Amino acid sequence: MQRQVALIKQSLFDQGYLDEQFMELEELQDDVNPNFVEEVATLYFKDSARLINSIDQALERGSFDFNRLDNYMHQFKGSSSSIGASKVKTECTMFREYCRVGNAEGCLMTFQQVKKEHATLRKKLEHYFQLARQAGPKETARRSK
Amino acid sequence: MTVEQQDCVALDQFPVGMRVLAVDDDQTCLRILESLLHRCQYHVTTTNQAQKALELLRENKNKFDLVISDVDMPDMDGFKLLELVGLEMDLPVIMLSAHSDPKYVMKGVTHGACDYLLKPVRIEELKNIWQHVVRKNRGSNNGDKKDGSGNEGVANSDQNNGRANRKRKDQYNEDEDEERDDNDDPSSQKKPRVVWTVELHKKFVAAVNQLGFEKAMPKKILDLMNVEKLTRENVASHLQKFRLYLKRISGNQQAIMANSDLHFLQMSNGLDGFHHRPIPVGTGQFHGGAAAAGMRPFPPNGILGRLNTPSGMSGVRNLSSSPSSGMFLQNPTDLGKFHHVSSLPLNHIDGGNILQGLPMPLEFDQLQTNNNKSIIAGNSMAFPSFPTQQQSSLPNNNNHLVLEGHPQAPPSAFPGHQINKRLEHWSNAVSSSSSTLPPPGQNSNSLISHQFDASSSSYSIPFCDSTIPLNPALDHTNPRAFYRATDMDSSANVQPGVYYDSLQMRKSGNYGPTTDAMLSSNNPKEGFTVGQQKLQSGFMGGEAGSLDDIVNSTMKQEQSQGDLSEGDLGYGGFSSLRTCI
Numbered sequence: 012m013q014r015q016v017a018l019i020k021q022s023l024f025d026q027g028y029l030d031e032q033f034m035e036l037e038e039l040q041d042d043v044n045p046n047f048v049e050e051v052a053t054l055y056f057k058d059s060a061r062l063i064n065s066i067d068q069a070l071e072r073g074s075f076d077f078n079r080l081d082n083y084m085h086q087f088k089g090s091s092s093s094i095g096a097s098k099v100k101t102e103c104t105m106f107r108e109y110c111r112v113g114n115a116e117g118c119l120m121t122f123q124q125v126k127k128e129h130a131t132l133r134k135k136l137e138h139y140f141q142l143a144r145q146a147g148p149k150e151t152a153r154r155s156k
Numbered sequence: 157m158t159v160e161q162q163d164c165v166a167l168d169q170f171p172v173g174m175r176v177l178a179v180d181d182d183q184t185c186l187r188i189l190e191s192l193l194h195r196c197q198y199h200v201t202t203t204n205q206a207q208k209a210l211e212l213l214r215e216n217k218n219k220f221d222l223v224i225s226d227v228d229m230p231d232m233d234g235f236k237l238l239e240l241v242g243l244e245m246d247l248p249v250i251m252l253s254a255h256s257d258p259k260y261v262m263k264g265v266t267h268g269a270c271d272y273l274l275k276p277v278r279i280e281e282l283k284n285i286w287q288h289v290v291r292k293n294r295g296s297n298n299g300d301k302k303d304g305s306g307n308e309g310v311a312n313s314d315q316n317n318g319r320a321n322r323k324r325k326d327q328y329n330e331d332e333d334e335e336r337d338d339n340d341d342p343s344s345q346k347k348p349r350v351v352w353t354v355e356l357h358k359k360f361v362a363a364v365n366q367l368g369f370e371k372a373m374p375k376k377i378l379d380l381m382n383v384e385k386l387t388r389e390n391v392a393s394h395l396q397k398f399r400l401y402l403k404r405i406s407g408n409q410q411a412i413m414a415n416s417d418l419h420f421l422q423m424s425n426g427l428d429g430f431h432h433r434p435i436p437v438g439t440g441q442f443h444g445g446a447a448a449a450g451m452r453p454f455p456p457n458g459i460l461g462r463l464n465t466p467s468g469m470s471g472v473r474n475l476s477s478s479p480s481s482g483m484f485l486q487n488p489t490d491l492g493k494f495h496h497v498s499s500l501p502l503n504h505i506d507g508g509n510i511l512q513g514l515p516m517p518l519e520f521d522q523l524q525t526n527n528n529k530s531i532i533a534g535n536s537m538a539f540p541s542f543p544t545q546q547q548s549s550l551p552n553n554n555n556h557l558v559l560e561g562h563p564q565a566p567p568s569a570f571p572g573h574q575i576n577k578r579l580e581h582w583s584n585a586v587s588s589s590s591s592t593l594p595p596p597g598q599n600s601n602s603l604i605s606h607q608f609d610a611s612s613s614s615y616s617i618p619f620c621d622s623t624i625p626l627n628p629a630l631d632h633t634n635p636r637a638f639y640r641a642t643d644m645d646s647s648a649n650v651q652p653g654v655y656y657d658s659l660q661m662r663k664s665g666n667y668g669p670t671t672d673a674m675l676s677s678n679n680p681k682e683g684f685t686v687g688q689q690k691l692q693s694g695f696m697g698g699e700a701g702s703l704d705d706i707v708n709s710t711m712k713q714e715q716s717q718g719d720l721s722e723g724d725l726g727y728g729g730f731s732s733l734r735t736c737i
Binding site: 032036043051057059085089092 | 182276
């Protein structure tokens with residue numbers, strides 16, 4: 012089970028969904044914070060969902076206040092990078108680039124990508140955490156093995 | 157001080173248990189930050205609202221040792237929080253942001269941040285943040301008690317100045333002692349950093365005046381000053397800076413006026429600063445500008461002070477009006493000398509930055525010209541060159557030229573009538589500004605002083621303080637704005653005596669609303685903008701560059717202009733100045 016979990020995690024890294032930052036978070040997980048990573052990830056998805064909504068609304072309005080959009084995205088990018096959501100971060104950067112040049116269509120297009128990556132990551136992480144929980148903490152895992 | 161106590165009490169434990177306040181509106185980042193800090197064994201308090209953070213800090217100033225704050229927060233700008241914390245509590249503040257744009261970093265620096273971290277933040281970076289606490293404590297402990305009041309005060313009021321002076325002096329003494337002890341042979345070893353306190357600078361200026369600006373040679377100055385532990389090199393570099401400063405201020409007189417660089421004021425006061433001097437500078441406008449600038453601390457008072465002197469001198473104008481410019485210009489002849497000084501930098505600076513926003517660019521320009529002339533003692537000057545320099549920045553160039561009329565005119569003959577007038581205005585303006593400075597009514601003062609603190613504990617003479625973003629006021633929008641007064645934005649930061657900045661600023665040519673970076677840079681970019689908020693805003697910006705760069709560039713210009721530097725100074729010696737700083 013542990014191995015499976017490890018494999019899944021590895022694939023997430025390999026596929027570029029996650030980067031070193033995620034590993035840093037894992038380092039922070041310890042006895043005091045046994046589910047730190049999952050907690051942080053949950054926080055992230057909650058926050059980012061809110062941000063995505065805001066951006067969606069702004070885009071739907073069609074007014075294209077690039078400054079505002081950029082601000083949202085900046086925030087979004089910040090938290091994404093904090094948990095190591097690599098692909099999401101990349102898409103965010105592209106989005107901001109489009110904002111910078113005032114390309115509305117580009118923004119719309121990229122934002123779809125952002126949402127897609129975000130949703131994908133969410134699913135994968137949820138799956139990963141689920142397995143990890145089942146596998147149990149390392150110590151217990153060993154025991155259960 | 158709490159920190160002090162903490163240090164004493166838990167010497168062996170520190171930095172373990174250091175109390176950190178983390179502020180970030182992003183819950184994810186905050187959580188991660190909290191964890192990271194815990195991992196570093198700090199004691200962490202978190203909040204996602206800047207207002208709440210301020211409350212926590214205010215309720216007990218000694219409750220925290222360090223603050224880490226995000227830049228983009230919905231309820232309050234991170235830089236604003238930074239300023240407030242620095243001013244009110246004088247705690248080290250570290251900025252955190254996903255923005256890696258240098259201008260933000262610059263803004264952080266100018267607003268007094270101890271450090272600027274990029275998100276995602278890593279634990280390695282947090283492991284050493286305790287050094288900022290220690291550093292701040294050391295700075296405070298040197299002089300007055302650490303509460304930042306000493307530093308902050310400087311800009312704010314005489315009282316502050318007094319403290320600041322004391323502090324500087326203490327620091328100077330301390331530094332000197334320490335450094336001297338370390339270096340037996342200054343010439344062969346790394347020279348100890350000399351802190352040019354007000355007292356010391358006064359002596360320096362007196363010596364220069366006595367010798368005559370043009371004739372002032374480091375060795376002679378050194379002898380006259382009769383200060384132990386001061387080397388010829390120290391004096392040489394200081395003289396160099398001073399000259400540049402004068403040049404700069406001649407151009408920036410207006411700006412200076414606006415600035416409430418208490419430091420300089422003090423200096424100038426001591427020197428018989430320009431306060432008394434009527435500053436001809438387009439008074440009306442200038443005043444307005446100055447007043448408006450509030451405290452835009454144009455290069456710290458010091459500069460103002462200096463300006464006075466140089467202005468007095470350079471412009472000859474002052475000759476009549478203010479005899480004592482405190483600085484060199486003790487007598488008209490000196491002034492004459494000053495005039496000649498081609499202050500490329502001055503003009504340049506003025507042209508670029510200060511004037512831009514200034515209502516009286518023209519005047520200023522003129523002043524500059526005059527100043528330049530006068531300031532650059534001994535130069536046959538390059539008046540002609542002057543205009544060229546200015547050209548870059550200002551439209552004034554024309555004026556400049558006009559004024560110059562006879563750039564070559566003997567120093568004493570400043571084209572100066574105008575200049576004189578201007579000086580008068582300027583001094584008036586300055587006086588008014590200076591008076592207003594202490595209580596800028598905004599945070600500017602506090603900011604300024606704060607900045608001083610922030611940048612470096614000692615802001616003894618700006619010359620030495622390269623690190624201190626003396627120009628709080630400078631940055632209009634820049635982080636530099638120590639003053640942070642909102643209006644300060646554009647005007648140059650009033651850095652006490654940061655003439656270096658001005659030099660640099662000029663150099664970089666950011667005169668215009670360049671980047672905050674410039675302002676924020678160490679260079680005490682004088683508050684060229686002193687009131688010109690618009691001007692300055694950009695100015696300080698990125699170019700801030702290093703003092704060296706500016707100086708060097710300035711130097712080159714100067715050199716081309718004429719023979720600005722005296723024998724041993726040589727402009728090329730800016731780097732040496734640097735060391736001084």
